[in-house]
Amino acid sequence: MKQLEQRLISLEGKGLGAVPAGCRQADVAGLGWNLLNEDVSLPVAVLSQSRLRHNLQWMQTFIARYGVQLAPHGKTTMSPSLFQLQLDHGAWGITLATAPQVQAAWRNGIKRVLMANQLVGQGNMAIIANIEDADFSFCCIVDSADNVDALGRYFASRGKAIRVLLEYGVSGGRTGIRDQEQEAAILEAVKRWPQAVKLIGVEVYEGVLKQDADVRRFLRHVLDRTRVLVSQSSFAEPEVILSGAGSAWYDVVAEEFSHQDVGQALQVILRPGCYLTHDVGIYRDADKRIHASNAIAREMGQSLLPALQLWACVQSRPEPNLAIIALGKRDAAFDAGYPVPALHYRPGVSVSPQVMADDSAITSMMDQHAFMQVPPDSDIKVGDMIAFDVSHPCLTFDKWRQLLLVDDRYEIVGAVETLF
Amino acid sequence: MKQLEQRLISLEGKGLGAVPAGCRQADVAGLGWNLLNEDVSLPVAVLSQSRLRHNLQWMQTFIARYGVQLAPHGKTTMSPSLFQLQLDHGAWGITLATAPQVQAAWRNGIKRVLMANQLVGQGNMAIIANIEDADFSFCCIVDSADNVDALGRYFASRGKAIRVLLEYGVSGGRTGIRDQEQEAAILEAVKRWPQAVKLIGVEVYEGVLKQDADVRRFLRHVLDRTRVLVSQSSFAEPEVILSGAGSAWYDVVAEEFSHQDVGQALQVILRPGCYLTHDVGIYRDADKRIHASNAIAREMGQSLLPALQLWACVQSRPEPNLAIIALGKRDAAFDAGYPVPALHYRPGVSVSPQVMADDSAITSMMDQHAFMQVPPDSDIKVGDMIAFDVSHPCLTFDKWRQLLLVDDRYEIVGAVETLF
Numbered sequence: 030m031k032q033l034e035q036r037l038i039s040l041e042g043k044g045l046g047a048v049p050a051g052c053r054q055a056d057v058a059g060l061g062w063n064l065l066n067e068d069v070s071l072p073v074a075v076l077s078q079s080r081l082r083h084n085l086q087w088m089q090t091f092i093a094r095y096g097v098q099l100a101p102h103g104k105t106t107m108s109p110s111l112f113q114l115q116l117d118h119g120a121w122g123i124t125l126a127t128a129p130q131v132q133a134a135w136r137n138g139i140k141r142v143l144m145a146n147q148l149v150g151q152g153n154m155a156i157i158a159n160i161e162d163a164d165f166s167f168c169c170i171v172d173s174a175d176n177v178d179a180l181g182r183y184f185a186s187r188g189k190a191i192r193v194l195l196e197y198g199v200s201g202g203r204t205g206i207r208d209q210e211q212e213a214a215i216l217e218a219v220k221r222w223p224q225a226v227k228l229i230g231v232e233v234y235e236g237v238l239k240q241d242a243d244v245r246r247f248l249r250h251v252l253d254r255t256r257v258l259v260s261q262s263s264f265a266e267p268e269v270i271l272s273g274a275g276s277a278w279y280d281v282v283a284e285e286f287s288h289q290d291v292g293q294a295l296q297v298i299l300r301p302g303c304y305l306t307h308d309v310g311i312y313r314d315a316d317k318r319i320h321a322s323n324a325i326a327r328e329m330g331q332s333l334l335p336a337l338q339l340w341a342c343v344q345s346r347p348e349p350n351l352a353i354i355a356l357g358k359r360d361a362a363f364d365a366g367y368p369v370p371a372l373h374y375r376p377g378v379s380v381s382p383q384v385m386a387d388d389s390a391i392t393s394m395m396d397q398h399a400f401m402q403v404p405p406d407s408d409i410k411v412g413d414m415i416a417f418d419v420s421h422p423c424l425t426f427d428k429w430r431q432l433l434l435v436d437d438r439y440e441i442v443g444a445v446e447t448l449f
Numbered sequence: 450m451k452q453l454e455q456r457l458i459s460l461e462g463k464g465l466g467a468v469p470a471g472c473r474q475a476d477v478a479g480l481g482w483n484l485l486n487e488d489v490s491l492p493v494a495v496l497s498q499s500r501l502r503h504n505l506q507w508m509q510t511f512i513a514r515y516g517v518q519l520a521p522h523g524k525t526t527m528s529p530s531l532f533q534l535q536l537d538h539g540a541w542g543i544t545l546a547t548a549p550q551v552q553a554a555w556r557n558g559i560k561r562v563l564m565a566n567q568l569v570g571q572g573n574m575a576i577i578a579n580i581e582d583a584d585f586s587f588c589c590i591v592d593s594a595d596n597v598d599a600l601g602r603y604f605a606s607r608g609k610a611i612r613v614l615l616e617y618g619v620s621g622g623r624t625g626i627r628d629q630e631q632e633a634a635i636l637e638a639v640k641r642w643p644q645a646v647k648l649i650g651v652e653v654y655e656g657v658l659k660q661d662a663d664v665r666r667f668l669r670h671v672l673d674r675t676r677v678l679v680s681q682s683s684f685a686e687p688e689v690i691l692s693g694a695g696s697a698w699y700d701v702v703a704e705e706f707s708h709q710d711v712g713q714a715l716q717v718i719l720r721p722g723c724y725l726t727h728d729v730g731i732y733r734d735a736d737k738r739i740h741a742s743n744a745i746a747r748e749m750g751q752s753l754l755p756a757l758q759l760w761a762c763v764q765s766r767p768e769p770n771l772a773i774i775a776l777g778k779r780d781a782a783f784d785a786g787y788p789v790p791a792l793h794y795r796p797g798v799s800v801s802p803q804v805m806a807d808d809s810a811i812t813s814m815m816d817q818h819a820f821m822q823v824p825p826d827s828d829i830k831v832g833d834m835i836a837f838d839v840s841h842p843c844l845t846f847d848k849w850r851q852l853l854l855v856d857d858r859y860e861i862v863g864a865v866e867t868l869f
Contacts, residue, residue: 041556041868043549047575067571070549104779104817126817127775129463129490136461146817149762149775149832151487151796155467172765173831203818204765204773211767342569345592345624347631353624355547355569359524359847359869364778376571396843397524397546397566398623411593412569423816427779428847430869448461449779449850 032138033110036446042430044073046441054110054444057433062441064340064433067376069441071414072341072356074425074432078442080336081111081305081434085118087333088304092119094325095283100124100143102275102302105423108432109137110445111305122166124275124300128153131167133448135160144169145232145275145300147176147204148191154183157191168192168270170232172205174218181222190225194232194270195258197251202237212254216263228263230270230296231255235278241322244278248285259292267294274299277315280323303422306337310366310420335418337425337432339368343413344398349405352389354415357397361417362424367391368417370401375413382416382439391417452558453530456866462850464493466861474530474864477853482861484760484853487796489861491834492761492776494845494852498862500756501531501725501854505538507753508724512539514745515703520544520563522695522722525843528852529557530865531725542586544695544720548573551587553868555580564589565652565695565720567596567624568611574603577611588612588690590652592625594638601642610645614652614690615678617671622657632674636683648683650690650716651675655698661742664698668705679712688714695720697735700743723842726757730786730840755838757845757852759788763833764818769825772809774835777817781837782844787811788837790821795833802836802859811837 034055038048046062046069062068064075092099098121103112112123112134122141125131131142140162148154148169157167171177171193184191195215198205206212219228233251238244255271258264269291274282279301286297303312316333319326326332341356361368370389372382389403403409419425426432427449434443454475458468466482466489482488484495512519518541523532527550532543542561545551551562560582568574568589577587591597591613604611615635618625626632639648653671658664675691678684689711694702699721706717723732736753739746761776781788790809792802809823823829839845846852847869854863 041549041553043547043869045549046572047579070572070576071570127463129461129465133461146775147764147831149764150491150834152466152490153762156490159467172767175766175831179832198767200768202767203815203820204767207767342573344567344569346595347592347618347622347624347627348620355566358784358844364783395623400623411567411595412599414570424778428869449463449848 033113038444039430043070044429044433045070045431054446057444058442060441064435064439064441065374065376065382069433072339072360074429075338075340075435076306076432076445077336077338078434078436080334081114084305084307084333084336085114087329087331088301089119090329091325092299095287097283097287097297097299100272100298100300101305102145102300103134104130105302106305106426107133107447107449108426108445109134109139109448112139115305121298124302128156132156132160135162135165137448140164141166143272143298143300145234146170147172148180149176151183154180158184158187158189168194168229170194170196170204171215172196172198172211174214177215177218177226178221181218181225184225185222190227192227192229194230194272195228196232196234197254198234199237199247203234205234227265229266230264230272231258233273234275235273235282236276241281244281245285248273248282252286252289252291255291264293268296269293270296270298272298272300274301277301277303277312280319280326284323304333306422307333307335308337308420308422309335309369309418337419337422338371339417339419339425340414341417343409343411343415346409346411350403352401352403352407352409354391354399354401355397356399356417358394359396360428361419362421363394364424365421367394368399368419370415371418372416373409373413375410385415453533458864459850463490464849464853465490465851474866477864478862480861484855484859484861485794485796485802489853492759492780494849495758495760495855496726496852496865497756497758498854498856500754501534503751504725504727504753504756505534507749507751508721509539510749511745512719515707517703517707517717517719520692520718520720521725522565522720523554524550525722526725526846526867527553527869528846528865528867529554529559532559535725541718544722548576552576552580555582555585557868560584561586563692563718563720565654566590567592568600569596571603574600578604578607578609588614588649590614590616590624591635592616592618592631594634597635597638597646598641601638601645605642605645610647612647612649614650614692615648616652616654617674618654619657619667623654625654647685649686650684650692651678653693654695655693655702656696661701664701665705668693668702672706672709672711675711684713688716690716690718692718692720695722697721697723697732700739700746704743724753726842727753727755728757728840728842729755729789729838757839757842758791759837759839759845760834761837763829763831763835766829766831770823772821772823772827772829774811774819774821775817776819776837778814779816780848781839782841783814784844785841787814788819788839790835791838792836793829793833794836795830805835
C-alpha cells in the first residue's frame with residue numbers, strides 16, 4: 030500500500046479537482062474536496078467507500094462458508110489499490126487477463142496472479158519471463174498443443190518454467206478444449222517440455238452458458254476429467270488447482286466444486302470480478318438469481334450493493350423533453366444498457382441529492398454526450414448534477430485513469446488509479 | 450515537441466515492447482523494435498507514419514483551397530504529439546470537448562483551443578480560469594442563458610473574461626439553440642456580463658443531420674442569423690468566428706461557409722477530427738460521398754487512407770470455424786462495426802503479412818476477446834498475428850495510453866501518448 034499511496038495524481042486527468050503539483054494518492058483525502066460543493070470537474074467516477082466495504086465483507090463471508098479461495102478478476106478494475114483491498118479481505122490472489130495486466134499488477138506489489146488466458150506471442154511471453162521475483166507466483170491457461178510447444182520452446186530458451194492450467198470449454202463457447210483428442214494432444218505436448226511447462230491444475234470459464242443446469246453439467250464433466258488426470262499423475266505439484274467462476278455463476282461453481290474429492294489435495298479458486306462494485310444491470314440480475322437459489326446467500330440476507338456511480342452535468346436543455354448530459358461513451362459502458370439516472374442535485378440550491386423518478390432515461394449516447402429524455406415539464410436545468418448508476422463495471426472502469434472514493438456525505442476520501 | 454519527447458514511456462502499459470526504465474518518448478525509435486519480430490506485446494495499436502503524413506497533407510491542401518481554417522477535433526486522439534503534427538501541417542488551433550481535455554492540451558504546449566461545448570459546472574470553470582497564460586487563446590460554446598449567467602458570475606468573481614460562440618442546433622438534434630426566443634435570451638444574458646462574457650462568433654454541429662440538403666439548409670440559416678447578429682453589433686471582437694464541421698460533413702461546410710460576406714471580417718474554422726487516421730467504416734463511407742460530390746476533393750484525386758491498425762494474436766482455435774482473438778472491447782471500438790481482419794502473419798514463417806480473404810470476420814466481442822469466424826479449412830493457428838482495420842477511431846484511441854508509429858517495414862519509429 031505504501032508504494033501505491035506514493036503514486037502521483039495526474040495534473041492532466043478528468044474527474045478530479047484542482048490537483049496541486051506533486052500531489053500523491055495519499056494526499057487526496059486531505060484536499061477537502063466535496064462532490065456537492067463542485068470542487069471536482071464533472072463527469073467524475075466515484076466509488077462509495079461504505080458500499081465497497083460491504084461488498085468486500087459479503088464476498089469474504091460467502092467464500093469462507095464454502096471453504097474455497099478467491100482470486101477476483103482484476104481485469105474489471107485494473108486498480109492495484111482495489112486489488113490490495115481485495116487481498117486485505119481474504120483474497121488468495123488476483124486473476125488477470127493479459128501479460129501487460131500481470132506486469133502492471135506485479136510492479137504494484139501483487140504477488141500471486143492467475144492469468145485466465147493462454148500466454149500467446151513472444152512479446153507477451155517475454156513480459157512474464159522478465160519478472161525476476163522469487164516471491165511472485167504465476168500460472169496461466171493452456172488449451173492448445175501449439176501453445177504448449179511455443180511456451181516450452183520460449184521458457185526452455187530462457188532457462189525458466191511456466192505453470193499452466195488446462196482449460197476446458199464448451200462447444201460453441203469461447204476458449205478451452207472441446208474434446209478428448211485436444212486434451213490428449215495437450216498432455217502429450219506437456220510431456221515434451223518436462224522442465225519448462227508444469228501442468229498444475231484445471232480451469233473453466235462457464236460464463237458463456239446461460240442455464241443453471243448447463244453450468245452444473247459442464248462443471249461435473251470437468252470434475253470427472255480432473256479425477257482422470259489425477260489418476261494418470263498428470264499434475265506436477267502436490268496440490269491441484271481447480272478454478273472457475275470468472276463470471277456471475279460463482280455461487281453454482283462454489284456449490285459444485287467445494288468439498289470434492291478428486292484423489293489429490295485440491296485448491297478451489299473462484300474468480301468473480303464484479304462483486305466489488307456490483308452494478309444495476311447484468312450483475313444485479315445475477316444477484317437476484319443467486320439469492321433465489323443459493324442457500325448460503327439467502328442465509329446471509331443482504332445482497333451486494335452498487336458502489337460505482339458517475340456524476341455528470343446537464344450540458345444543454347434545448348427542447349422541453351430533452352436534456353443533453355455531459356457524459357459520453359468516453360465515460361461509461363454502453364454495451365449492457367445505458368447509465369441509469371439515479372440522483373439529482375442543483376448546486377447551491379439543493380439541500381441533498383434527490384432520488385430521481387424513473388420518468389427520465391438515457392436514450393442514446395455519443396462520444397462525449399448522452400441524450401436524456403425527461404418529462405416535458407421537468408425543471409432540470411443546465412448546470413444541474415445528475416448521478417448515474419451503471420451496468421457493466423468493466424467497460425466503465427476502463428474509461429477512467431482515476432476514480433474518487435467518497436464517504437456518505439460525498440466528501441472525497443481518496444483516489445484510486447487504474448492501469449489499463 | 451521538445452516537452453512531449455521528454456515524457457516517460459510507462460513501464461506498466463500495454464502494446465509495448467520491453468521498456469527500459471527511464472525510457473522517454475524520443476527514445477522509442479532507438480530501441481530497434483519491429484512488430485513482425487514479436488518485439489512488442491500484442492494487442493498493439495499502430496499508426497502508419499506514411500499514411501498519417503498523407504492524410505495531414507491531404508487536409509492541408511483541401512483547407513487551403515477553400516481559404517478556411519482548420520481546428521481539428523482533438524478529442525478523437527487526445528494525443529498532444531498528434532495535435533502538434535496537425536499544427537505543423539497548417540492547423541489554426543485544436544478543438545476539444547471538455548475542460549480536462551483543454552487542460553491536458555495546454556499543459557502540453559497547445560496554445561489555441563476551441564472547446565466545442567458549453568463550459569458547465571464550477572469544477573470545469575475553475576480548470577479554465579486557472580490557466581494563467583497570456584499566450585493561451587480559448588473560446589467555448591453557449592446555448593443557454595442559464596449558462597451565460599453562470600459563466601458571468603464565475604468569471605466576474607475571478608476578475609476574468611471568457612470568450613464564447615453562440616451555438617445553433619437543429620430540432621431533434623443535440624445541443625444548440627432551436628429558436629429565436631432562446632437566441633434572444635442568450636443575447637440578453639450576454640449583455641448582463643459585459644466584462645466577463647465576450648460573444649465572438651457562432652458555432653454549429655451539423656453532424657446529427659443525415660442528408661446533404663438538410664445540412665446546407667441549416668448552414669444557410671446560420672449564416673443568415675450571423676448576418677443579423679453582425680447588424681446588431683453583437684460581437685465583441687473585430688473578427689467574427691464561424692465554425693462548423695465537427696463531423697464528416699466538412700466538405701459541405703467548406704462549400705457553404707467559405708468566401709461569405711456577413712458584414713464583418715469572418716474567420717471560418719472547420720473542426721473535422723477523424724481525417725488524421727481515417728477508418729474503414731463510417732469515415733470511408735463519408736469519403737466516398739465527398740469524392741463523388743465535392744469538386745476540389747475530386748480534383749485532388751487521392752482519398753484519405755486508413756492509418757490506424759490493431760494487431761492481435763490468435764488466442765485459441767477451439768473449433769474448425771472459430772478463432773478466438775486476444776483483442777476485446779478493451780482494445781477496439783465496437784459501436785460502428787467490429788474490427789475488420791486485414792492482414793495475416795505467422796511469426797518465424799511468413800515472409801511478409803498477407804492480405805486476408807474476406808471469408809473471415811469478427812462476429813462478437815467480449816472485454817478481452819473477439820470471436821472470429823473462419824472457413825472450416827482455414828489454417829489459422831494459435832500464435833498467428835492478425836492486423837485489424839477499425840471503424841470509429843475515437844472509441845479506439847481511448848482504449849490506448851500509447852500507440853506505436855510504424856514505418857512501411859513495421860519498424861517502430863516512435864510512440865505517441867494519449868491523455869484521456
